[in-house]
Amino acid sequence: MAKLLYSFTMSVDGFIAGAGGDMSWLRDHVGTPNPIAERLVPQIGALLIGARTHRGDDPNRGTDKEGPFSGAWHGPMFVLTHHAPDVPEQGVTYVGDLDSAVAQAGAAAGDGYVNILGADVAKQCLEAGTLDEILVFVAPVLLGDGTRMFHHPGGTNVKLERIAESGAPNATGIWLRVVR
Numbered sequence: 001m002a003k004l005l006y007s008f009t010m011s012v013d014g015f016i017a018g019a020g021g022d023m024s025w026l027r028d029h030v031g032t033p034n035p036i037a038e039r040l041v042p043q044i045g046a047l048l049i050g051a052r053t054h055r056g057d058d059p060n061r062g063t064d065k066e067g068p069f070s071g072a073w074h075g076p077m078f079v080l081t082h083h084a085p086d087v088p089e090q091g092v093t094y095v096g097d098l099d100s101a102v103a104q105a106g107a108a109a110g111d112g113y114v115n116i117l118g119a120d121v122a123k124q125c126l127e128a129g130t131l132d133e134i135l136v137f138v139a140p141v142l143l144g145d146g147t148r149m150f151h152h153p154g155g156t157n158v159k160l161e162r163i164a165e166s167g168a169p170n171a172t173g174i175w176l177r178v179v180r
Helices: 024-028 035-043 051-055 098-109 119-128
Strands: 003-011 015-017 044-050 077-080 092-095 113-117 133-139 160-166 172-178
Touching (some): 035 044, 035 172, 044 051, 044 098, 051 077, 077 098, 092 098, 098 113, 098 119, 113 119
Parallel strands (some): 003 113, 003 133, 044 077, 077 092
Antiparallel strands (some): 003 015, 133 172, 160 172
16 A cells, blocks of 8 residues: 655755745755665655646756656656646646545555655645655755745644654755654
């Protein structure tokens, strides 16, 4: 049975995208060997992507590293959206509600991970009790503004348990399990 994993690179001040959704800052912080990242990609069976993330800025657009995980991953993608495009994109399934998206992505992933891309989808999965793990790469940069990794007005207390960690010159990886 597939596990839901939210993986992302974050600035030290907690942003996964810069102001206006800018992802260009990532160019300086990805691509260096990192044992955790190298272990993750072959374990992914499907992606569950938020609509804004899917439409968003790929820091590698126009290069041979364009696409998920710098072009290293190919497979089924499920985009959670209320507005599917008139012309479907090959390899992408558009799903209108979270439960269906999680079920379809889980079925496609088999025993692999459903890797979540997008802060809002990850937050929805966390609140629904379906998020199993979080993998964060902390990049040595301060962005000052943008999209937060997790934002819960009024606060919350989500307990996490460390599974693994590794260091690399451009980002430190920390793999965590959501404690239920």
